[in-house]
Every structure is written in C-alpha cells, then in structure tokens.
Amino acid sequence: MARTSLRRALPHVLRHAVLILASLVFFGPFVWMVLASLKSAQEALSFPPTFLPQEWRFDNYLSLFDAVPFGLYYGNSIFVTVAATVGQVVTSLAAGYAFSRLHFRGRNVLFVVLLAALLVPFEVVFTPLMSLLASLGWLNTYQGLIIPNIPSILGVFLFRQFFEGFPGEIEDASRIDGAGVWRRFRSIMAPMAAPMIGSFTILAFVYNWNNFFFQFLAVNRTEFFTIPIGLSQLQSTHGTSFNLLMAGSTLAILPVFVVFLLFQRQIVTAMSGGLR
C-alpha cells in the first residue's frame, strides 16, 4: 500500500524538485538583483553573502539618478518604444490586410520581395544603414531611433496570416451593402483583428524596449540614450558599484516584466503563432 503511493508520488516529487531547481537558476538571479540593489556596495559583495539587506538602502536608487540621468533615459526609452511599436502595429496591420484581402497589380511580386527580405537579418546591413542615417543627419535623433525600426516583416506576416484565417463572409456582406474598402478596413477588419493587434503590440513593445544593438549604433550623445545604452554606459563608469548597477538593471527589467505578467498569454500566442 505505502509502496504504491510512493511509486505514484515519486514522479510528482521529482518533477517539482527539477522545476524548483530550474526556477532558482532562471529566476533566482532577478531576485538577487533586486536584493543587491538595496544593499550597500560592500554588502553586495560581502563574505559570507547576506540574503536580505542588513540595512535597506533605498537611496541607492537616488544615487543612481545622480550618477546618470536615468530619468531622461527612461523617458527616451518609453518614447522610442511607444512610437516604434505604434508604427510597427499600424503599418503591419495595413500591409497585412492589403496582402491578404485586396487585389492589386504587383501584389505577389511585392510579397515575394518581403519574403526574401526576411532572410536578411538587420545585422547584415547595419554599416551602410548607419552611414545612411549619418547622411540624413539622423544619428542622435528620435526619428533615427524610431523610423528605421518601423517596417516589420514579421508583423506583416502575422497580420496577413490572421486575415487569411478569418472568414470572408462578414467582409463580403458589407461589400454588398456598399461599404467601400476604407470603411470595411476601418470599421470591420481592423477591429476584428484586435486580438492579433494585442499580441503583436506586446511582442513589439518587448522587442523595441530591448533593442540594444541598433540603439547602440545610432546614438552616442547622452541626451538620446535609452535604458539599455544608459546601462552599458553605467557599467563603464561605475563598473564596481554593483548595487548601483543592479538598481539600474532592476529599473530596466521592471517594465518588460510587468508587461509580461499582464499579457503573458498574448506573448506566448504571438511567439508560438509566429512560426507557422
């Protein structure tokens, strides 16, 4: 009797054991980051290590804002992320609808070009792209941080696929009622795409917030620094003040983490849907 219940319980115990260990490895560093951000610089590296801060140093966050203009970086990151995300969602929704529902000459050729462009990662073109931005006078500008990031091939694919899988009857009915293409797009198709808009918005938000490499190349003046750039700068100026670095990391990670907690389902749907 006891043996069978043990046999039955064992897989569950093992599963929890593995998953608890995994949680420690994958999530523990973030807990350690927050705790270290509230310790003194010495305590963050003390031997033996303390778990909870002996003395809660909330003023680390004030020191961080004294060391670097983190508020400005925050504002820049929010502005650039929101603008690029809105741009990506609007342009992808429009193009996805057109590629799926409208007939126009050259549509298939354009779509094949888009497919081909998907094979070229941004990392291949960054050298001439940055010199193009330089000749436009767009380095160290908001438009330089935002506009080149707006076209999203993935977004166009996601919306096209959404509209392809969407029953045509509703649109046909309103077409027969005499609704023009713009009205159908605005008042029927775009609202119907709300779930996909939601998923893609969140995916785009996370992508834009974390877009280090592009921003790293496009700006070198602190007025235009975003959070990831500001953090890497903080590393070079305050490399050993780990409590400040962890305070900065906490502030950088917090917004995406909150967005993720709120919209987990949409993120997972968009990510696992994006590969079909």
Next chain:
Amino acid sequence: MIDTPAAPAARRTAPRRVEPVNQHRRAEGRAGYVLVAPTAILLTVFYLWPLAQTVVFSFTDWNPGTGLVTTSVGLANFTHVLTDPEFGRAVANTLVYVVTVVPGSMALGLVFAALLATPFRGRALYRTMIFTPYIAPIVGSALIFSFLLTPLGGLVNQFLGLFGVRPIAFLTTEPWAMVSVVIFSTWQLVGYTMIIYSAALTNVPQSYHEAATLDGAGPIRRFFSISLPLVGPTSGFLAITGVIGSLQVFTQVYVLTGGGPLGSTETVLYWIYQQGFVLFDGGSASAGAVLLLVFGIVASIVQLTVISRRDAVELS
C-alpha cells in the same frame, strides 16, 4: 500605378452595368497600394538599399567614417576577411556557440516543456519564472551575470569557495570567458525553446499518452517514445533559428567580456562591428556581412524546407 488620368474617361464610355464593379476594383487596387506603401517604402530605404550597398561596398575600399569610396578593390576584401586570423577565430567562436548553446537550450527547453505539459498546481508560476530571462533586456541580465561571476565577492565564486576552489576570473580569463557567454546565452534562450516546444507538445494527441499508459509505459518511456519523435520537426525549426540567431550575437558579448580576453569571445557580428565602426574598414565589414548573409540564406532555405516538411507532417 493603375490610377492613370485616362482611367475615368475609359470608365465613362464603359457599359453602365459593369461600371460599379470596375470602380470597386480600382478603389481596392488604390487602397492596396496605399496600405502597403509605408512598409514597402521604409523597407526599401532602410533595408534593401543598405543591403545593395553592403554588396557593392564589399568590392570597394569604402570608409564609413568619411563616407568615401575611392576605388574598387575586386575581391581583396574577401581575401582579407578569409585570411584574417581574427575573423577565423570569430567564426570558430561562433561555431562553439552554435554547437553548445543551440542544442543545450533545446534540450533544456524540451525537458521543461515536457514537465509542464500537463496541468498541476504551480505550473503557471514555474513557466513564468523559466521564461523571464528571455524577455528581460540582455544588457540588464548580462550585468546580473557579471555581478554573480565577479571574482571577489561574486556569488558563484563564494559558492565554489565552499569546496575550496580559488576565485576564478570568469569573464577575463580563457576558457572561462567563453564558458560564461555560453552559459548566459543558454540561460537566456531556454524560455523561448520551452514555449515553442510547449506549443508543439499540446499538438500531440492526449490519446497517444493514454494508450501508452494503459500499455504500462511510464512517463520517461512516454517522453522518449511519443513526445520526442513527434516534436522532431519543431526541433528542426529551433535548430535552424538557433543557428541564425547565433550569427547575430552581440549584446551579451559586449556587456560580459567585450570580446576578450584576447578576442576569445569575439563573434562574427562583433568582428564586423569592429571592422566598420572601430577600424573604419567598411569594405571588409561589408565583405564579412555578405558572408554572414550567404550563410544566413543557406540556413533559411534549410529552415523553409524543414517548415514545409513540418506542415506536411501536421496535415497527414
């Protein structure tokens, strides 16, 4: 464009009953162009044009600092790239990355996806915690790692010290710097592979598992005999996207090691960045980018065939 000035006149002469249809067609065509235009134009300016330039510049002595191209140099950039020992090392490092991070993150992701496949209390919490590294900004999480790995007082070295290991300068000595980059990147990527495998596992019919359970197969046996073969195409997809992703690794190397010590963690993208933005050798940077592109396209073609095979599997 189909919207020529002659069009309205032609419409007026057309038979009356056909007119509204033509008009609709035309309006739809116009709308199609307008809706596609923003993406098409921006993509051309900021993507296709620089791509064309990359290819052209790879045959010249272009200087990105001054923007000047003085002369064509034929294949000299490519010979330079392919004979540059630093590029060779960057390729080797990228290969090390590919053969460690890609299978490592896939194996762990599959294990976690399988452990989280059936509902139980705490499942959502575990999944959230394992997924978090993937959405966190890499700069932030790489800084956490540099804190954990610091020689004096870092948690990892303090832990190893309990076993009498002397402090290791993980990020500044060989081979530990590369080991650290690999471990960080695997840690960062597992959330993604887990989610993709989870989606694949939900497509495995529950009845297979039930039938196998009735036949007396335990969970481990079921994993290897049912789940693993059925997610094969997903593994192919993850392997190829993993390889393509490996070609684009930059941020964690920049933050953790700066490419060092002595170039031992420099990746292909890092090498291209250094050629273009530090040494202002735009020709070589472009040649390296072209090689990256060719490799990426080959990998993508493999990926497309894998995906179409996957669809075939799903349809059957």
